[in-house]
Amino acid sequence: xxxxxxxxxxxxxxxxxxxxxxxxxxxxxxxxxxxxxxxxxxxxxxxxxxxxxxxxxxxxxxxxxxxxxxxxxxxxxxxxxxxxxxxxxxxxxxxxxxxxxxxxxxxxxxxxxxxxxxxxxxxxxxxxxxxxxxxxxxxxxxxxxxxxxxxxxxxxxxxxxxxxxxxxxxxxxxxxxxxxxxxxxxxxxxxxxxxxxxxxxxxxxxxxxxxxxxx
Amino acid sequence: xxxxxxxxxxxxxxxxxxxxxxxxxxxxxxxxxxxxxxxxxxxxxxxxxxxxxxxxxxxxxxxxxxxxxxxxxxxxxxxxxxxxxxxxxxxxxxxxxxxxxxxxxxxxxxxxxxxxxxxxxxxxxxxxxxxxxxxxxxxxxxxxxxxxxxxxxxxxxxxxxxxxxxxxxxxxxxxxxxxxxxxxxxxxxxxxxxxxxxxxxxxxxxxxxxx
Numbered sequence: 001x002x003x004x005x006x007x008x009x010x011x012x013x014x015x016x017x018x019x020x021x022x023x024x025x026x027x028x029x030x031x032x033x034x035x036x037x038x039x040x041x042x043x044x045x046x047x048x049x050x051x052x053x054x055x056x057x058x059x060x061x062x063x064x065x066x067x068x069x070x071x072x073x074x075x076x077x078x079x080x081x082x083x084x085x086x087x088x089x090x091x092x093x094x095x096x097x098x099x100x101x102x103x104x105x106x107x108x109x110x111x112x113x114x115x116x117x118x119x120x121x122x123x124x125x126x127x128x129x130x131x132x133x134x135x136x137x138x139x140x141x142x143x144x145x146x147x148x149x150x151x152x153x154x155x156x157x158x159x160x161x162x163x164x165x166x167x168x169x170x171x172x173x174x175x176x177x178x179x180x181x182x183x184x185x186x187x188x189x190x191x192x193x194x195x196x197x198x199x200x201x202x203x204x205x206x207x208x209x210x211x212x213x214x215x
Numbered sequence: 216x217x218x219x220x221x222x223x224x225x226x227x228x229x230x231x232x233x234x235x236x237x238x239x240x241x242x243x244x245x246x247x248x249x250x251x252x253x254x255x256x257x258x259x260x261x262x263x264x265x266x267x268x269x270x271x272x273x274x275x276x277x278x279x280x281x282x283x284x285x286x287x288x289x290x291x292x293x294x295x296x297x298x299x300x301x302x303x304x305x306x307x308x309x310x311x312x313x314x315x316x317x318x319x320x321x322x323x324x325x326x327x328x329x330x331x332x333x334x335x336x337x338x339x340x341x342x343x344x345x346x347x348x349x350x351x352x353x354x355x356x357x358x359x360x361x362x363x364x365x366x367x368x369x370x371x372x373x374x375x376x377x378x379x380x381x382x383x384x385x386x387x388x389x390x391x392x393x394x395x396x397x398x399x400x401x402x403x404x405x406x407x408x409x410x411x412x413x414x415x416x417x418x419x420x421x422x423x424x425x426x
Contacts, residue, residue: 119307168279168296172262
């Protein structure tokens, strides 16, 4: 398949029961057009990795509204009542992950690390069932990488090779998710020819990006 | 002044020129309105920027810039953007001078609960667990009681956000500080007596009022 694909080809990548990651924060930096395509498909029973589920009817929240997500790893769902409702009724199996730990567990996957050691969550429910390792007299929780099948990210600009530049606060989880999945697809506003982006200001290198979509 | 204004104004007195500070959503963020004009501080928004920012208006709105509460904002000149890994390296690596957070409960051991009420409220911890473990100073800003029920307890009853992490508690009634791991009442608000604050504070504390 070509590096540059069309938005309708998203359905070819989707399989029931797979683990997807979607970048963004409160909908800012969500790949909104790709979310539209997921909703057009029949895919279901997805595991979703995202820092939050935005709000009802917006961004990632629409996948929740349409009951496509049955397992969720997120740091915050307080802004989405529908997510909370589906968790309480048992439709969604939720694992709340501290936001920095979520970022690092995703990065660990991209970086080929066996895990990360952190003090975040010590003495809380987050520590339950996890190994605690002591280094130089300090305790750390061992947090494991998150395995992701498919990551959907949003950038402002790409070149044909897939090098990316982001705008404003949209880098958030889009940057660490690139490269953390078996396949990463970037939705971008603009695609320019190779060589047109200043190599000093590339945020994400092409090697992390399998496909780009102009949308 | 209303309770929240009293708290916000007192929180702002903790800021020093050049501080790099993360403020939680809601009451902690109100402190921005009371920052002294004589100092410049950098604020940190965990979704990926730092500096000083304003609410966006129709003319300058950029859909790609929202604060940690999801409100469209505009970063002033001198501000910087970064991704979530960098953002949480700043938080977890001890680079933040201070974080100000709200609380459901705090206790005399410096434990904090602010992310979950089992069976009732399930917002999630967001970045709070990272902030309380990473920031050099953790300040809790909150109203002293919730519907008349005390929030500064002997022991937290709700699931913890962090263990032994709190450095200071600022309420409309006064200021508490952890000094050598012991809770001290260091300031009483105008018109509040020692007896009144004691009646609403089950935690054990040492009275050590400054000036």
